[in-house]
Amino acid sequence: MIDWDALTAELQGIEVISDPNQVAKLSQDYHTFSPILQAQLDGKKGDLVVRPTTEAEVMQAATTCVKYRVPVTIRGAGTGNYGQCVPLHGGVVLDMSRMQAxxxxxxxxxxxxxxxxxxxxxxxxxxxxxxxxxxxxxxxxxxxxxxxxxxxxxxxxxxxxxxxxxxxxxxxxxxxxxxxxxxxxxxxxxxxxxxxxxxxxxxxxxxxxxxxxAYPWTEVIVTFESFMAAAHFGQALGDADGMIKKLISIFAWSIPSYFGARQYIPDGTHAALLMVAEPSLELLPGLVQEYGGCITYQRSQQDAGKKFNLAEFTWNHTTLHARSANPNITYLQSLFPADKNLQIVDHMYRYFGDEVMMHLEFIRVGGRTVPAALQLVQYTTEERLNEIIRYHEEHGVFIANPHTYIIEDGGRKVIDPEQMKFKQMVDPYGLLNPGKIKALMRS
Ligand code: FAD
CATH class of the missing domain: 3.30.465.10 (Uridine Diphospho-n-acetylenolpyruvylglucosamine Reductase; domain 3)
Structure with a gap:
């Protein structure tokens, strides 16, 4: 049994939150995007939140938690998606958000x-x-x-x-x-x-x-009649080494219907949301035309009058917007094989139709432009979700499963032995975020 009063006394000088409602709130993250994690992590919370402001206070908190053998779950802003900062075994939530120098x-x-x-x-x-x-x-x-x-x-x-x-x-x-x-x-x-x-x-x-x-970035929306034309445009812009860009996000209809920017995306069309450096803008219309697209929106990133930040419709914000309209939607995290013809993207787009709505994020992998994806899934059952994941994997798509709180079962697959060796040295009592690594499962 932990003597919480004695423990709190040893944290003197550091902000400590013990109000159960606040502690419960600060034990949450955005794992709620996954119906599976939602059920598994329901009700999990810490006992106390500790909010250090200096490294010396972190040391004091660490010394105290080690002395009382209390689990410690570290927290930044709690926007993670896999329940990474949800404490599975209670203990201290160490909120690092006040260390802002x-x-x-x-x-x-x-x-x-x-x-x-x-x-x-x-x-x-x-x-x-x-x-x-x-x-x-x-x-x-x-x-x-x-x-x-x-x-x-x-x-x-x-x-x-x-x-x-x-x-x-x-x-x-x-x-x-x-x-x-x-x-x-x-x-x-x-x-x-x-x-x-x-x-x-x-x-x-x-x-x-x-x-x-730092470049002056321009936010651009391009619409296309065909999803694959949008995808090929994304690949071509990614491959254009001389054109400086920061974001190439491609969305199959009906994903754009969830965006606050939908007035720039006619019903039924597919969209590319881009951030392009101003010096490269002159070349953009030519490339857009090559793929049959239409530029419908263009704003400087710094434009004080703009109503939204385009980036906040992309990456996993896409899932956030879709879920606020339809909470049955969940998502996948994928990396498609490098292939300029995007054959597997095309196959998955056709094969799953509206059940798995295509959302590509082009990234650089080993020097090449490759489509990562955060597809939106119309969730029915866990079994069907696993079937969808398996089908992708069987076709060479890497899935970083966002429906697990176990580190090895997500994107990692295995823990690097060097990381395990380091873990044994820095956390000999296994107090940091216990329950998240298969190799060290607590009973
Ligand atoms: P938290 O969620 O607080 O923590 C994340 C993990 O880091 C936890 O395991 C926590 O224990 C650990 N941690 C936090 N601080 C420390 C510390 N000081 N020392 C040691 N461990 C620590 N992620 C992306 O990578 N790309 C995206 O584009 C993206 N888009 C997102 C969109 C939405 C709408 C949401 C909800 C999430 C998205 N995420 C994305 C996931 C998440 O927002 C990011 O990974 C974010 O950077 C996490 O920061 P955080 O401060 O909220 O970390």
Missing amino acids: IHWIKSGVARVEAGVKLAALDKKARETGWEMRMAPSTYRTATIGGFIAGGSGGIGSINYGQLRDRGNINAIRVVTMEDEPRAIELRGDDIHKVNHAWGINGIITELEIPLGA
């Missing part, structure tokens, strides 16, 4: 605390001619620590690939959960011991993150 930005690199919001970092970086290389569509709320520990890529991945790609993270500093916690700085390839580890391998306090050159 941007230490420095220079020569295309930023050093920041883990709780910095992605939009805040981007804004600051742009003042110096740099910007975030990639960001999830939750950039306004998500933290950099949560993105590194729980995300994968997003707006900008068409240029820089994903977080897991070498060179997208320079350094990660973590606090351990040993009897006497330490702060360890990982650099170079060692960062993979913590990258996308869902908070099981140390508490990230600081990061060094490389930036990209």
Whole structure:
């Protein structure tokens, strides 16, 4: 039995939240996009929320939780989709969102605390001619620590690939959960011991993150009569190395009917939502014409009068908008094989029809433009969802299953032995986010 009063007394000086409603709220994330996770994680919550503001306070919290052998679930902004920050065994929710210092930005690199919001970092970086290389569509709320520990890529991945790609993270500093916690700085390839580890391998306090050159971006909507014409256009724009872009999202009708931008997308048409650098805009109409498209909307990203941010209809925001109209909709996360002819995309589009609505996000993988996808699925049963997943896998489509809270069953498939070795060193009592790794299942 944990003596919560004694534990709280040892956290003196740090903000602690014990109000059950607030604790329950701060134990949630966006796993609710999955009907399967919704059922599995219903009612799971922590006992206490601890909100450090400095690394010294993180150390104090870690020392205390180790002493009382209390599970610790780390939280950024709680926008993850796999229940990554839902505590399975109660304990402390360590909310990192108050650690918001941007230490420095220079020569295309930023050093920041883990709780910095992605939009805040981007804004600051742009003042110096740099910007975030990639960001999830939750950039306004998500933290950099949560993105590194729980995300994968997003707006900008068409240029820089994903977080897991070498060179997208320079350094990660973590606090351990040993009897006497330490702060360890990982650099170079060692960062993979913590990258996308869902908070099981140390508490990230600081990061060094490389930036990209900032461009004036223009948001563009292009519509097409045929979905495959839109998809081929997306591939061609991705392959046009001299044209600078940050986002190529392709949507089969009726997905655009869920968007606040639908006045620019006539009923029954398929849409490409783009962010293109101003110097490359002149070339866009020619390429659009080649694929039979029509530009229906064009705004500068900084235009104060615009009514929406186009990026906030893309990536997993697409699912958010669709679900607010129809809560029976869920989604897949896929990577199609590299193929300029997009044959498997074409096959899946025709084969599933409206049951699996096609949503492509072109990204860079190993130097090539490849369609990732967050297809919308009309959910019926778990069995049917698994059948759909299996059919994709049998046809060479990689599925990062978003309907599981087990790290190996999602995008990872196996845990890197180096990550496991690091875990044993930094978290010898298995207190960090217990229950999320198959290899270390608690009974
Ligand atoms: P949280 O959800 O709070 O945490 C995520 C994971 O990181 C958890 O396992 C948590 O324990 C761990 N963690 C958090 N902070 C730390 C820390 N300091 N130290 C160690 N571990 C930590 N993801 C994408 O990659 N791309 C997208 O485009 C994208 N779009 C999305 C759209 C919507 C509408 C939603 C709901 C989600 C989307 N996501 C996307 C998922 C999620 O928003 C991002 O991954 C986001 O970056 C997570 O940040 P967060 O601060 O909310 O992290």
